[in-house]
Amino acid sequence: MTYCLGIITAQGLVLASDSRTNAGYDQVNICRKMHLFVKPGERCFVVLTSGSLSVSQSVLTLLHQDFDAGAGLAEAVTFYDAARVVGACVRKVAKIDREALEEDDYKFNINVILGGQIAGSPHDLYMIYPQGNPLRATEESPFLQIGETKYGRPILDRGIQYRQTTLEQAAKFSMISFDSTMRSNVTVGPPIDMVMYTKDDLKIKQFRRFKDKDPDLIAIHGQWEQALRRAIIELPPIRFDEIESKFP
Amino acid sequence: MTYCLGIITAQGLVLASDSRTNAGYDQVNICRKMHLFVKPGERCFVVLTSGSLSVSQSVLTLLHQDFDAGAGLAEAVTFYDAARVVGACVRKVAKIDREALEEDDYKFNINVILGGQIAGSPHDLYMIYPQGNPLRATEESPFLQIGETKYGRPILDRGIQYRQTTLEQAAKFSMISFDSTMRSNVTVGPPIDMVMYTKDDLKIKQFRRFKDKDPDLIAIHGQWEQALRRAIIELPPIRFDEIESKFP
Numbered sequence: 019m020t021y022c023l024g025i026i027t028a029q030g031l032v033l034a035s036d037s038r039t040n041a042g043y044d045q046v047n048i049c050r051k052m053h054l055f056v057k058p059g060e061r062c063f064v065v066l067t068s069g070s071l072s073v074s075q076s077v078l079t080l081l082h083q084d085f086d087a088g089a090g091l092a093e094a095v096t097f098y099d100a101a102r103v104v105g106a107c108v109r110k111v112a113k114i115d116r117e118a119l120e121e122d123d124y125k126f127n128i129n130v131i132l133g134g135q136i137a138g139s140p141h142d143l144y145m146i147y148p149q150g151n152p153l154r155a156t157e158e159s160p161f162l163q164i165g166e167t168k169y170g171r172p173i174l175d176r177g178i179q180y181r182q183t184t185l186e187q188a189a190k191f192s193m194i195s196f197d198s199t200m201r202s203n204v205t206v207g208p209p210i211d212m213v214m215y216t217k218d219d220l221k222i223k224q225f226r227r228f229k230d231k232d233p234d235l236i237a238i239h240g241q242w243e244q245a246l247r248r249a250i251i252e253l254p255p256i257r258f259d260e261i262e263s264k265f266p
Numbered sequence: 267m268t269y270c271l272g273i274i275t276a277q278g279l280v281l282a283s284d285s286r287t288n289a290g291y292d293q294v295n296i297c298r299k300m301h302l303f304v305k306p307g308e309r310c311f312v313v314l315t316s317g318s319l320s321v322s323q324s325v326l327t328l329l330h331q332d333f334d335a336g337a338g339l340a341e342a343v344t345f346y347d348a349a350r351v352v353g354a355c356v357r358k359v360a361k362i363d364r365e366a367l368e369e370d371d372y373k374f375n376i377n378v379i380l381g382g383q384i385a386g387s388p389h390d391l392y393m394i395y396p397q398g399n400p401l402r403a404t405e406e407s408p409f410l411q412i413g414e415t416k417y418g419r420p421i422l423d424r425g426i427q428y429r430q431t432t433l434e435q436a437a438k439f440s441m442i443s444f445d446s447t448m449r450s451n452v453t454v455g456p457p458i459d460m461v462m463y464t465k466d467d468l469k470i471k472q473f474r475r476f477k478d479k480d481p482d483l484i485a486i487h488g489q490w491e492q493a494l495r496r497a498i499i500e501l502p503p504i505r506f507d508e509i510e511s512k513f514p
Contacts, residue, residue: 168416172446176491177498189504198420214506224506238501243424245497250425252493253486256437258462258472 019205020165022051022066023195024131025188026143026155027180031133031215032188033064034196036165038207039071052211053078055091055134058221062134063091063100064213068165069128069148070119076111077104077128097135097142098152104130105150112150129164134215141217157181169202170195189214190238193228197239208232267453268413270299270314271443272379273436274391274403275428279381279463280436281312282444284413286455287319300459301326303339303382306469310382311339311348312461316413317376317396318367324359325352325376345383345390346400352378353398360398377412382463389465405429417450418443437462438486441476445487456480 022035035051049071055063065081067074081104084090090107094100108128116126128148135141143155145162155162157180163171177183177191192212199206207230214224228235270283283299297319303311313329315322329352332338338355342348356376364374376396383389391403393410403410405428411419425431425439440460447454458476476483 168450169420171450172417172420173494175446175449176494186503187498189506190498190501193501193504194498198423201423202416202419212504212506214504223508226504226506234502234505241501242497245493245500246421246424249490249493249497250435250438250442253438253441253489254482255434256441256460256462256474257482258437258460258474260471 019203020051020068021167021170021196021199021203021206022068022131022164023161023170023174023192024064024066024133024143024145024155024163025161025174025178025183025192026133026141027160027178027183027185027188029185030217030219031064031141031143032185032192032212033066033131033133033215034192034210034212035066036196036200036206037209037211038205040205046205048209050211052213053081054213054222055081055085056221057092059137060220061091061094061136062215062220062222064133064215064222065104066131066133066164067128070124070126073111073115073126073128076115077107077130080107080110094136097139097144098154100134100136101132101144101146101152101154104132104144104146105152108146108148109150112148131162131164135217135220137220141215166199166203166206170199173198185214185216193235193238194242197235197242208235210235267451268299268316269415269418269444269447269451269454270316270379270412271409271418271422271440272312272314272381272391272393272403272411273409273422273426273431273440274381274389275408275426275431275433275436277433278465278467279312279389279391280433280440280460281314281379281381281463282440282458282460283314284444284448284454285457285459286453288453294453296457298459300461301329302461302470303329303333304469305340307385308468309339309342309384310463310468310470312381312463312470313352314379314412315376318372318374321359321363321374321376324363325355325378328355328358342384345387345392346402348382348384349380349392349394349400349402352380352392352394353400356394356396357398360396379410379412383465383468385468389463414447414451414454418447421446433462433464441483441486442490445483445490456483458483
């Protein structure tokens with residue numbers, strides 16, 4: 019399983035991914051799911067992938083080939099174009115692999131998060147579906163998740179606000195969202211890669227890899243659990259009706 | 267969709283269920299999913315159901331029929347027997363309905379949570395699968411969920427401890443778990459029914475129905491969001507490596 023997350027706020031982006039990949043329960047490996055495509059000062063993309071590792075690798079190979087040749091993500095004029103470039107790669111691989119996969123009852127399965135900025139345009143955040151079509155994050159829905167999305171969602175629903183949330187806060191919310199997911203699903207696991215992108219940087223200045231048993235990760239986990247328990251204690255008590263006959 | 271939750275601690279039980287049922291997006295109704303079987307001073311069962319409403323109703327009809335006739339849950343000697351009584355009812359209904367459902371590609375789908383106590387034995391908590399087999403909550407896994415379980419799980423994973431958590435705290439954790447689930451999935455909705463059962467009561471003394479826009483529910487929701495945002499702010503800042511070349 020995988021968990022990847024992109025958050026967009028007025029100040030910039032936070033993107034994060036786990037690194038666990040498994041084919042069955044007895045074949046668990048570490049695999050980076052965060053990939054950078056950067057021409058400093060001109061354009062900067064962070065790509066996160068979930069789904070079949072084979073399909074993801076093919077899509078990334080094609081994206082890199084084109085980028086290195088000055089095509090694809092390297093020449094997209096708008097961020098929407100860039101999302102379409104990724105979608106086109108997904109469709110290209112679908113044309114090659116989909117039929118053979120489905121013949122053996124495998125799904126053609128890849129989801130992509132694309133965040134970043136092209137000089138002269140605002141920073142932006144998209145998701146690309148297995149069918150290749152793009153979805154854009156908005157001020158009202160300022161985060162996108164792929165993979166094992168549910169455990170880590172409530173904290174984001176409660177906390178992330180496009181205008182108010184600072185990038186530093188968004189990074190902390192991401193960390194808690196990952197911590198919640200890893201705690202509830204063992205197939206999501208470290209290292210956690212995280213990029214904090216301040217708008218108009220047009221390069222990656224702030225990257226962090228949290229390894230297994232990373233002391234910062236452990237400290238945040240412990241402090242968060244304590245804060246939650248304290249918050250529960252401080253809630254007003256639940257009032258109950260004391261009479262059984264009230265049960266409808 | 268449905269969300270039902272049972273928590274067992276050294277002090278007793280908290281059981282809660284939502285009340286939204288839908289067959290497609292345009293047929294949403296309110297339906298109670300919490301059912302009581304009580305002989306005060308002798309035995310007390312709370313039954314929560316998720317899955318097909320038709321199947322759940324059939325199982326409950328059979329359970330009530332037997333109970334009223336002094337059989338089934340009314341004469342189970344141990345709590346394990348009681349879980350087996352529920353499982354037998356599930357299997358009885360499966361025998362009647364399963365084939366016809368599967369012919370039209372519907373799943374035979376019911377999950378049950380059974381909590382309560384029989385005089386002379388400890389309070390107990392079980393889940394019964396669609397196949398009729400029972401699973402017991404333990405000190406290490408002191409809560410059971412059915413239905414839309416993921417959104418509301420992290421807060422329980424972090425908070426519920428069989429020996430330390432008081433019943434009042436367990437009720438608050440339940441409330442937050444439901445609030446998280448309702449926020450992220452609109453097909454889980456109020457009224458929320460909640461029972462707090464103190465061990466050896468052998469009747470239901472504390473019941474609460476939280477209706478839509480219940481002022482207590484709104485107050486808890488607001489206070490919780492504020493507490494979370496405060497807790498995020500109080501976390502130490504995430505430290506990033508400032509150099510792009512560190513990206514592996």
